Amino acid sequence: MGLGNAMVNDTSCEITLDNLLEMPEGRRILTCIQCGMCAGTCPYGDVMDYPPRKIINMLRAGLLEEVFASASLLSCVACYTCEAKCPRDIRLTEVLLPLVKEQTFLNLTEVPPELQSVLQDTLRYGNPMSESPRKRTRWLRTTDVPVRDLSKDAAPVDVLWFVECYPSYHPRGQDGTRATARLFQALGIDFGILGNEEKCAGECARLLGEAGLFDTLMDYNMAVFRNYEFRRIVTSGAHAYDAFRYQYPAVGFNYEVHHTTPFLASHLDTLRPLLTKELDLAVTYHDSCCLGRHNGFYEEPRALLEAIPGVRLVEMPHNRINAICCGGGGGGMWLDTYFKEKGYERLSDRRVEEAVATGADVLAVSCPYEVSRFEDSLKLLGHEDRMVVRDVTELLGEATGEPIEA
Amino acid sequence: MAGNIWVMAEQWNGGISEVTYELLALGRELADGLGVSLEVVLLGHEAEELAAGLGEADVVLYGDDPALQEPTAEAYSRVLTAVIRERGPHGILIPVTNVTWDLLGLLPAELGAPLLNFCKDVGVADGRLEARCLLYGGKMEANVAATGTPAILGVMAGARAADGPAAGEAPPIERFPVSLPEAPRTELQRYVEAEAGDVDLTQQEVLVAVGRGIGFQDNVELAEELAEELGGAVCGSRPVIDQGWLSLSRQIGKSGVIVKPRLYVAAGISGAPEHVEGMKDSEMIIAINTDPEAPIFSVAHYGIVEDANDVMEALTEAIQEAKG
Amino acid sequence: MKIVVLLKMVPDVVEELELGPDGRSLDLELLRLIINERDEHALEQALLLKERHGGTVTVVALDAPEIDDVLFTALARGVDRVVKIEGAPETLTTHGAASLLAGGLPDIPDLLPADLLLTGCQAMDDLDAQTGPFLAQRLGLPYVGVISGVEVDLEAQRAFVSKEYPGGMHGDFEVTLPALLGIQAAATAPRYVPVAKVRAAMQSGEVEAISPSAQPEPPLVEVLKMMKLEAAGHAEMLEGSVEEVAGRVAELLGERGLL
Numbered sequence: 001m002g003l004g005n006a007m008v009n010d011t012s013c014e015i016t017l018d019n020l021l022e023m024p025e026g027r028r029i030l031t032c033i034q035c036g037m038c039a040g041t042c043p044y045g046d047v048m049d050y051p052p053r054k055i056i057n058m059l060r061a062g063l064l065e066e067v068f069a070s071a072s073l074l075s076c077v078a079c080y081t082c083e084a085k086c087p088r089d090i091r092l093t094e095v096l097l098p099l100v101k102e103q104t105f106l107n108l109t110e111v112p113p114e115l116q117s118v119l120q121d122t123l124r125y126g127n128p129m130s131e132s133p134r135k136r137t138r139w140l141r142t143t144d145v146p147v148r149d150l151s152k153d154a155a156p157v158d159v160l161w162f163v164e165c166y167p168s169y170h171p172r173g174q175d176g177t178r179a180t181a182r183l184f185q186a187l188g189i190d191f192g193i194l195g196n197e198e199k200c201a202g203e204c205a206r207l208l209g210e211a212g213l214f215d216t217l218m219d220y221n222m223a224v225f226r227n228y229e230f231r232r233i234v235t236s237g238a239h240a241y242d243a244f245r246y247q248y249p250a251v252g253f254n255y256e257v258h259h260t261t262p263f264l265a266s267h268l269d270t271l272r273p274l275l276t277k278e279l280d281l282a283v284t285y286h287d288s289c290c291l292g293r294h295n296g297f298y299e300e301p302r303a304l305l306e307a308i309p310g311v312r313l314v315e316m317p318h319n320r321i322n323a324i325c326c327g328g329g330g331g332g333m334w335l336d337t338y339f340k341e342k343g344y345e346r347l348s349d350r351r352v353e354e355a356v357a358t359g360a361d362v363l364a365v366s367c368p369y370e371v372s373r374f375e376d377s378l379k380l381l382g383h384e385d386r387m388v389v390r391d392v393t394e395l396l397g398e399a400t401g402e403p404i405e406a
Numbered sequence: 407m408a409g410n411i412w413v414m415a416e417q418w419n420g421g422i423s424e425v426t427y428e429l430l431a432l433g434r435e436l437a438d439g440l441g442v443s444l445e446v447v448l449l450g451h452e453a454e455e456l457a458a459g460l461g462e463a464d465v466v467l468y469g470d471d472p473a474l475q476e477p478t479a480e481a482y483s484r485v486l487t488a489v490i491r492e493r494g495p496h497g498i499l500i501p502v503t504n505v506t507w508d509l510l511g512l513l514p515a516e517l518g519a520p521l522l523n524f525c526k527d528v529g530v531a532d533g534r535l536e537a538r539c540l541l542y543g544g545k546m547e548a549n550v551a552a553t554g555t556p557a558i559l560g561v562m563a564g565a566r567a568a569d570g571p572a573a574g575e576a577p578p579i580e581r582f583p584v585s586l587p588e589a590p591r592t593e594l595q596r597y598v599e600a601e602a603g604d605v606d607l608t609q610q611e612v613l614v615a616v617g618r619g620i621g622f623q624d625n626v627e628l629a630e631e632l633a634e635e636l637g638g639a640v641c642g643s644r645p646v647i648d649q650g651w652l653s654l655s656r657q658i659g660k661s662g663v664i665v666k667p668r669l670y671v672a673a674g675i676s677g678a679p680e681h682v683e684g685m686k687d688s689e690m691i692i693a694i695n696t697d698p699e700a701p702i703f704s705v706a707h708y709g710i711v712e713d714a715n716d717v718m719e720a721l722t723e724a725i726q727e728a729k730g
Numbered sequence: 731m732k733i734v735v736l737l738k739m740v741p742d743v744v745e746e747l748e749l750g751p752d753g754r755s756l757d758l759e760l761l762r763l764i765i766n767e768r769d770e771h772a773l774e775q776a777l778l779l780k781e782r783h784g785g786t787v788t789v790v791a792l793d794a795p796e797i798d799d800v801l802f803t804a805l806a807r808g809v810d811r812v813v814k815i816e817g818a819p820e821t822l823t824t825h826g827a828a829s830l831l832a833g834g835l836p837d838i839p840d841l842l843p844a845d846l847l848l849t850g851c852q853a854m855d856d857l858d859a860q861t862g863p864f865l866a867q868r869l870g871l872p873y874v875g876v877i878s879g880v881e882v883d884l885e886a887q888r889a890f891v892s893k894e895y896p897g898g899m900h901g902d903f904e905v906t907l908p909a910l911l912g913i914q915a916a917a918t919a920p921r922y923v924p925v926a927k928v929r930a931a932m933q934s935g936e937v938e939a940i941s942p943s944a945q946p947e948p949p950l951v952e953v954l955k956m957m958k959l960e961a962a963g964h965a966e967m968l969e970g971s972v973e974e975v976a977g978r979v980a981e982l983l984g985e986r987g988l989l
Contacts, residue, residue, distance in 0.1 A: 132745045212925030238988040337623040427910045508875040511863025520950035551952040591872035591906045600898025661894040709965035720976035728980040
């Protein structure tokens, strides 16, 4: 769980100041200088009862109960801004806040109903869309690229492609998935998928404090991985990438792991000659929180986009480390009604206004949540005629000259 | 020699409910099929005049007692058990509604008799009653036969068309003795009216109904926009009321309101019997659901297999355009 | 206050239902089971009453696939004791299952008598019985169903319940205790329990199992055939993109003078 497994077997699930300070990241809070960079740059810092800075202060003062009794951390969308800006390198988003949120969760008298059903269904069906696990590979019927489903046709492969939930089930996610399959094939990648045995990596559940759900999914996924032979994992899910890279090693995961965007960028030499179709488009790239701020993959997606003939990159004022989160992480994807009731601004609206102001034709993204969130905002703000949202893989797919509609 | 076919008359709101007449039409077919009489059981207190429209039956079996004034299951089950044991009908048809729900559970248990519940249709085959019953939220149907008599059949509304009370004279009324010696263990204290909603759904020409399939409470707005374009109101199935997305006054179905608007748009509603009961007689039903096998499609006139929110949005736009 | 909650598992319709080879029942291989939603409300109502009046809540269920998950989750929600009745044949109609429960309950040590028994008033596989009333009749208990509000006066040995009627109407009933109530909806939605608590319950909690001698009563109905909803009387399906379909509907509405 990233905390040295302190919680995994603890049946009491209780945190005290003492056992908090025994954990590596817990001890780190003693180095906080209360500079306020975290609270200041947090997109919802002004509406939280206790923004990150205050939380650390209160924890250090032993006021754990007060912190855990406040539901305000439900407003955290796990955008990694606080962690990226912290001068003490305290792993706020990745470690400390989930720890606090887990306690908050255990104490919550009422979980927002939409979130509750998403969490229950993720546990039960392995995806947050409440869809049957048997429908996870339905997208295969709509692609002409041969995809090896290891659960039906096992064989050693080089790459296990962990497709993830939105790219599997959501129609717009499937557009990117079909494009990815085509790109993998064009690049001669030897890959397979887990098929209906794949379940959510659960990172967003973990980020919002449902550590038990994350652990259950992690146990399950690790057991499935052990049934197959592959050298490395490439995933279309930015959050899944984080889960595999930072959390799963604690339970023995030792595969090489990549997200599709940097992975494709590493094949740019082979990919570039295949991008034959000219797309006369001005594109602005939105840095996703996981790939960008958390992992520093700023230039890779841009390199891919610039390799497409006819594409002109335009930057938004808040780019790279300063990008504005779409608001979907940490449970935000399923808390829109809750946020609305509290009168919060939708972050995706804020971001889309900025994107539209660049005058670009396309808002390019690389995290599955972003497509639907930004498309919703475009509609809501009345900008659908001015701009479209496309995953980087969709644009690459289009540039190979193949149509990517089903 | 088969016993007679009985129909239990359902009383609600001071009169005989419409579904009773549907069951009488069905009962007549079954009685003819078995070559027996059709008898209707009416329970109440000083309620003989309600027998007036029950002329489809050959005779009204009337049981009177103050304890039968309201259709409470404990008393009704006791009385029916006794009179059924006494007279040995072949089967008794009882409508499936909130009013009779408990009775449909208690009566077969008390009698040790077969229950066929959620019947869409009933027929006679080889001297046995066979029914087509709904299961699994209406997703499956089963042909079921009673293996003994008397059989208790819970029949859904809509099994037969009926024009309401029979014209002409009331059938002969036969009073049977009612004995309720024990003190009741369940006692109705009072009825509590539904809180007056801002809208009377039964008076609306157009209703846009939402179900769980719209996903999030936010999306109720899409229904409201569509309803506004069409000059109608928003309503919902039980689950969305339970989740607090709409108030109780907007509930359609078994515990809610029965409506027959000119247009009923069912967005993200699966079509479980408890909901369908409330809207199946709408003049035009358009159903939207991502599941092509959703039971709603067998009740709707037009069906669309798409995300309900996408369709509601597009429809609002299309209507705006059409209106110019 | 002593409360017993009866719950059962029903087919999960999120998974597509398929017919089994005998044509009269569901294909068990593809079937997944889920807790009956009304029973979940009964459980929640029991916990709310326990919070108000103190006492214990015991959950009893027939053994079924995935029931242990449900029982441990119940423990994590605050139930005191969970018991499963084993030995039920694989397929049972509701009548058979209810008869097993009725026969098995007296065999569970220290269970009966209880003040209140709660169960859901409806399940999607209720073909030939309603579990609540059937149990009530066998146990000699008063029954009211379709309930969405429960209050208890233990001293007076009375429950005050709100029963749902059509048109949003309610009926207030007074019921003598002990009683069995069929719950439609708990006062508040079934609470969420963090998975960590369920996992903790799995480690430290216990599911009691008993094998009663009672046999299920034979069914009184015969399922001759089962089929997916008939296509007869089916809607005219509109095809095309969302925009095309919307346009078509607008046309239809215009033709009917509904615009």
